Amino acid sequence: MLDYIWLVLFFPLLGVVINGLFSKFLTKRFTDFISCGTIGISFLSSFLILYSLLQLSPEQRSFEKTLFPWIVSGDFKALVSFLIDPLSALMILVVSGVSFIIHIYSIGYMEGDKGYSRYFAYLNLFTFSMLLLVLSNNFLLMYIGWEAVGLCSYLLIGFWYERRSASDAGKKAFIVNRIGDFGFGLGIILIYVTFKDLNYTFVFHSAPEILPYGGVTITAITLLLFLGAIGKSAQIPLYVWLPDAMEGPTPVSALIHAATMVTAGVYMVARTSVLYLMAPVSMNAVMLIGVLTAIYAASIALAQNDIKRVLAYSTISQLGYMFLALGVGAFAAGIFHLMTHAFFKALLFLAAGSVIHRLGGEQDMKKMGGLKEYMPTTYWTFIVAALALAGIFPFAGFFSKDQILWEVFVKRGTLVCGIGIITAFLTSFYIFRLIFLTFYGESRIAKEKREHIHESPNVILYPLIILAVFSAIAGFVGIPLIKGANIIGEFLAPVFDLRVASIHIPETIYHSLGLEILFMIISLLIPIFGIFLAFKFYVKEPALPRRLAERYPALYQLLFNKYYIDEFYDFIIVNPLKNTALFFWKGFDVFIIDGLVNNIASFIKVQSETYKKFQTGYIRNYALYMVIGCIFIMAYYFFR
Amino acid sequence: MVPLSYYLYLTAILFAIGVFGVLIKRNAVIMIMCIELMLNAVNLAFVALSRYLNLMDGQIFVFFIMTVAAAEVAVGLAIVVALFRLKETEDVDEINLMKW
Amino acid sequence: MELIFFLILAVIAILSALLVIFQNKPIYSALYLVLCFLSIAGLYFLLHSEFLAIMQIIIYAGAIMVFILFVIMLLDLKGEKGTKRLRFQRLFSILFTLLLLFFLIGASAHMISESKKMGLNSEMLSSFGGVKLFGKLLFSDYLLSFEVASVLLLVAMIGAVVFGKKRP
Numbered sequence: 083m084l085d086y087i088w089l090v091l092f093f094p095l096l097g098v099v100i101n102g103l104f105s106k107f108l109t110k111r112f113t114d115f116i117s118c119g120t121i122g123i124s125f126l127s128s129f130l131i132l133y134s135l136l137q138l139s140p141e142q143r144s145f146e147k148t149l150f151p152w153i154v155s156g157d158f159k160a161l162v163s164f165l166i167d168p169l170s171a172l173m174i175l176v177v178s179g180v181s182f183i184i185h186i187y188s189i190g191y192m193e194g195d196k197g198y199s200r201y202f203a204y205l206n207l208f209t210f211s212m213l214l215l216v217l218s219n220n221f222l223l224m225y226i227g228w229e230a231v232g233l234c235s236y237l238l239i240g241f242w243y244e245r246r247s248a249s250d251a252g253k254k255a256f257i258v259n260r261i262g263d264f265g266f267g268l269g270i271i272l273i274y275v276t277f278k279d280l281n282y283t284f285v286f287h288s289a290p291e292i293l294p295y296g297g298v299t300i301t302a303i304t305l306l307l308f309l310g311a312i313g314k315s316a317q318i319p320l321y322v323w324l325p326d327a328m329e330g331p332t333p334v335s336a337l338i339h340a341a342t343m344v345t346a347g348v349y350m351v352a353r354t355s356v357l358y359l360m361a362p363v364s365m366n367a368v369m370l371i372g373v374l375t376a377i378y379a380a381s382i383a384l385a386q387n388d389i390k391r392v393l394a395y396s397t398i399s400q401l402g403y404m405f406l407a408l409g410v411g412a413f414a415a416g417i418f419h420l421m422t423h424a425f426f427k428a429l430l431f432l433a434a435g436s437v438i439h440r441l442g443g444e445q446d447m448k449k450m451g452g453l454k455e456y457m458p459t460t461y462w463t464f465i466v467a468a469l470a471l472a473g474i475f476p477f478a479g480f481f482s483k484d485q486i487l488w489e490v491f492v493k494r495g496t497l498v499c500g501i502g503i504i505t506a507f508l509t510s511f512y513i514f515r516l517i518f519l520t521f522y523g524e525s526r527i528a529k530e531k532r533e534h535i536h537e538s539p540n541v542i543l544y545p546l547i548i549l550a551v552f553s554a555i556a557g558f559v560g561i562p563l564i565k566g567a568n569i570i571g572e573f574l575a576p577v578f579d580l581r582v583a584s585i586h587i588p589e590t591i592y593h594s595l596g597l598e599i600l601f602m603i604i605s606l607l608i609p610i611f612g613i614f615l616a617f618k619f620y621v622k623e624p625a626l627p628r629r630l631a632e633r634y635p636a637l638y639q640l641l642f643n644k645y646y647i648d649e650f651y652d653f654i655i656v657n658p659l660k661n662t663a664l665f666f667w668k669g670f671d672v673f674i675i676d677g678l679v680n681n682i683a684s685f686i687k688v689q690s691e692t693y694k695k696f697q698t699g700y701i702r703n704y705a706l707y708m709v710i711g712c713i714f715i716m717a718y719y720f721f722r
Numbered sequence: 723m724v725p726l727s728y729y730l731y732l733t734a735i736l737f738a739i740g741v742f743g744v745l746i747k748r749n750a751v752i753m754i755m756c757i758e759l760m761l762n763a764v765n766l767a768f769v770a771l772s773r774y775l776n777l778m779d780g781q782i783f784v785f786f787i788m789t790v791a792a793a794e795v796a797v798g799l800a801i802v803v804a805l806f807r808l809k810e811t812e813d814v815d816e817i818n819l820m821k822w
Numbered sequence: 823m824e825l826i827f828f829l830i831l832a833v834i835a836i837l838s839a840l841l842v843i844f845q846n847k848p849i850y851s852a853l854y855l856v857l858c859f860l861s862i863a864g865l866y867f868l869l870h871s872e873f874l875a876i877m878q879i880i881i882y883a884g885a886i887m888v889f890i891l892f893v894i895m896l897l898d899l900k901g902e903k904g905t906k907r908l909r910f911q912r913l914f915s916i917l918f919t920l921l922l923l924f925f926l927i928g929a930s931a932h933m934i935s936e937s938k939k940m941g942l943n944s945e946m947l948s949s950f951g952g953v954k955l956f957g958k959l960l961f962s963d964y965l966l967s968f969e970v971a972s973v974l975l976l977v978a979m980i981g982a983v984v985f986g987k988k989r990p
Binding site: 724726728730731732733734735736737738739740741742743745746747749751752754755756758759762766770772773776779781782784785786788789790791792793794795796797799801802803804806807812 | 959
C-alpha cells in the first residue's frame with residue numbers, strides 16, 4: 083500500500099482539473115460529488131497508509147517513494163519523491179480528514195454562491211498543495227507545496243473579490259507571507275550550499291557530522307527557516323494577515339487558517355527537528371516568539387467584537403503554544419497539540435459559520451445573543467469545542483495543552499510556564515465570553531432577522547457533530563501512561579529520534595509523579611476559573627465589562643485596536659515604500675526618462691525646422707552657397 | 723615682357739566678374755553667358771602659364787575646355803528653351819518648386 | 823611695347839565684361855560678351871598662341887555666341903522685370919565676390935612670389951603655339967582625351983536634340 087502513496091495526491095488534483103476546467107458543463111450535484119469524493123478517496127488512502135505503516139516495526143517506519151525525476155542538471159538533481167513516516171502519516175490523516183469534513187460543510191454553506199465550482203476547485207487545489215507539502219522528502223518539493231498553499235490562501239481569502247476589503251485582505255496575506263517565504267528560501271539555499279543536497283534523510287544524517295553544534299551556519303539555517311514559519315504560521319511580527327483573512331468564506335477560515343495551512347510552519351520546524359536541536363539559539367528564539375505571541379494574541383482576543391476575529395487571534399495564540407512546545411524540544415507534544423487544535427478550531431469556525439449563515443452574514447457579537455434556544459445543535463457543538471480549547475478534562479485540548487505546559491515547566495522553569503498558564507486563563511476567558519455573548523442573554527439581534535432564525539440544515543450540522551466527537555475523544559491518544567510516555571508520543575518518537583551522540587537534548591529534570599498530577603490539577607483549575615469569571619462578566623452582570631472599559635479607557639482602546647500594530651506597520655513600512663515607488667514613478671520615470679526622450683525628439687524637431695530654411699529653391703541662393711564654400715576652402719589653404 | 727602676375731590678376735578679375743554676374747542676374751541666358759566668361763578667364767590663366775613655363779600642355783587643356791564649354795552651352799540652352807516652353811518665363815526665380 | 827598692347831586689351835576685356843552684367847536687355851549683353859571674347863583672343867595672340875586665338879574666335883565668338891543670340895531672339899526675351907525677390911542676395915553677392923577676388927589675387931601673388939620662374943625664357947620652343955606642335959601633342963600624348971572629347975560632343979548633341987524636341 084505504501085507504494086500507492088501518490089493516490090493521496092492524485093485525486094485532489096484530478097478534482098481541481100475537472101472542477102476547474104469543466105464546471106460549465108457540470109451540474110451542481112456533480113461538482114459536489116467530484117470534489118468531496120476525491121478528498122474522500124484521499125482520506126481513505128491516508129487511513130490505509132497509516133495501517134500499513136503500523137504493520138511495520140517502529141524502526142522501519144520510514145519509507146521513501148520516488149515518482150519521477152523533475153530536474154536533472156549537472157550535479158543538481160531534484161526528484162518528485164515522498165517520505166512516509168509517522169509524522170507525515172499523521173499529517174495527511176489530519177489534513178485529508180478535516181478537509182473532507184469541511185468540503186461537506188461547504189456544500190451547505192456556499193449554496194447559491196456565484197463562484198460555486200471555482201470555490202471547490204480552489205479548495206481541492208489547496209488540499210493537494212498541503213498534502214504535497216507534508217509528503218515531500220526534500221526541501222524543494224516542500225517549498226513548492228509551501229508556495230502553493232500561500233497561493234490558494236490568496237485565492238480563497240479574496241474569493242469574493244468584488245469586495246474591496248476581501249481583495250485587499252488577500253493581497254495582504256500573500257505579501258506578508260512572502261516576506262517569510264523570502265527567509266525560507268534563503269534558508270533552503272543555505273542548506274543546499276552547505277550540504278549540496280536537499281533530501282531530508284541526507285541532510286539530517288550529515289548535519290551532526292559536518293556542522294559544529296551551535297555554530298553560525300546551523301543557527302543561520304534554522305533561523306531563516308523559522309522566518310518562513312513566522313510568516314506562514316502567523317507569529318509575531320508577521321501575524322497581521324490572519325485577522326484580515328477572515329474576509330474569506332468561513333469554511334476557508336476553518337480549513338486554511340485554523341487546521342492546516344497555518345500549521346505548515348509547525349510541521350516544518352518539527353520535520354527539521356534535528357537541525358534545530360543543533361542550534362540552541364534558534365530553539366530559544368522559537369520558544370520566545372511562541373510564548374510571546376501566545377499571550378499577546380490572547381490579550382487582543384479579549385476585546386474584539388467580531389466573532390471570527392476572536393477565533394483568528396485565538397488561532398495565532400494557539401500556534402504560539404505549538405511553537406513554544408517545539409522551542410523547548412517537546413516536538414511530539416507540539417504535533418499532538420496541532421492535531422487536537424485542528425479538530426476543535428475547525429469546529430469553532432464551522433459552528434461560528436453556522437451562526438453567521440443563519441443570521442444572514444452578521445458577524446458582530448454585539449448584535450447577537452440568546453441564540454441558545456434557536457440553534458441547539460450549533461450551541462452544543464460550540465460548547466464542546468470551547469471546552470476543548472480552554473483545556474478542560476476530558477476534552478482533547480486538556481491533554482495536549484497540559485503536556486506542553488508540563489514539558490515547558492520541566493525543561494525551562496516557572497517563568498515561561500507561568501506565561502503559558504496566564505495565557506490559558508485568558509484563552510478560556512475569551513472563548514467563553516464569545517459563547518455567552520452569542521448564545522446567552524437578551525437577544526440583541528435586529529428585528530427583521532429574528533423571524534428567520536432556526537437551526538442550520540443537516541449538511542452543515544453533521545460535520546459539526548463529527549468534529550465535536552473528535553474534539554472530545556482525540557485527546558486520549560495522548561494520555562500519559564504511568565511511565566511518562568503516551569501513545570502518540572511513542573508513535574512519533576522515531577521521527578524525532580534521529581539522535582547521534584553529539585546532539586544535545588535539553589536536560590530533563592526528573593520530577594516525581596506526584597508533582598505531575600498536581601500540575602495537571604492546577605492546569606485544570608485555571609481555565610475553570612476563567613469560565614466562571616466570564617460567566618460573571620457576561621451573564622450575571624452584563625454591565626460590568628462596560629464599567630471596566632470606562633475605568634481604564636486607554637487599556638481598552640489598546641486592546642480593541644490590536645495594539646495599533648497595523649497602523650504602525652503602515653507608518654513604518656507600507657507608506658515609505660508606497661512613497662518611494664510613487665517618487666520613482668512620477669519623479670523619475672515620467673519626469674526624467676520620458677522627459678529626456680521627448681525633449682530630445684522635440685529638440686531635433688526644432689533644429690530641423692531651423693535648418694530647413696536653407697533650402698529655398700532659388701538657384702541663385704544655391705550658387706551663393708557654392709561660392710561661400712569655395713571661399714572657405716581657399717581661406718583654409720591660404721592661411722595655412 | 724609682361725610679367726606673369728599681370729595675366730593672373732586679369733584672370734582673377736574676370737573670374738570675379740563672372741561669379742558676380744551669375745549671382746546677381748535673374749535671366750537664365752545671361753547666367754549662362756557669365757559662366758562662359760568664367761571659363762574664359764580660366765583659359766587665359768592656362769595659356770599664360772603655359773607660355774611662361776614653356777610647356778604646350780596648358781594649351782592642349784584649353785582646347786579641351788573650349789570643347790566642353792561648347793557642349794555645355796548647347797545642352798544648357800536646350801534646357802532653358804524647354805523651361806521657357808513650360809513656364810513662359812526665363813526668370814530663374816520662378817523655378818523654385820524644390821524648396822522645403 | 824608689349825605692355826601697352828596688353829593694357830589696352832586687358833581694359834577692353836574688363837570693361838566689356840562689366841558691361842555684360844549691367845545691361846537691361848540681353849541682346850546687348852551678348853554683344854558685349856562677343857567683344858570680351860575678341861579681346862581675350864587678342865591676348866592669346868600676345869602670348870604666342872596663335873592656334874588657340876583662332877580657335878577662340880571660331881568657337882566662342884563664332885559658334886557659341888551665335889547660338890546664344892539665336893536663343894535670345896527665338897525666345898524673345900525681354901529685359902528683367904523689376905520685381906524684388908531674394909532680400910540679401912545682392913548684398914551678399916557683392917560681399918562674397920570681393921572676398922573671392924581678394925583670395926584669388928592673393929593666391930596668385932603668393933604663388934608667384936614663391937616660384938622662381940619669373941620672367942620669360944629667352945629660349946622658346948620653336949614654333950611655340952603653332953598648329954604643328956599642337957597637333958603633334960594632341961595626337962600622341964592626349965589621344966584618349968581627344969577621342970573622349972568627340973564622344974562628349976556626340977552626347978551633347980543628342981542631349982540638345984532631346985531637350986529641344988517639342989513634346990506632344
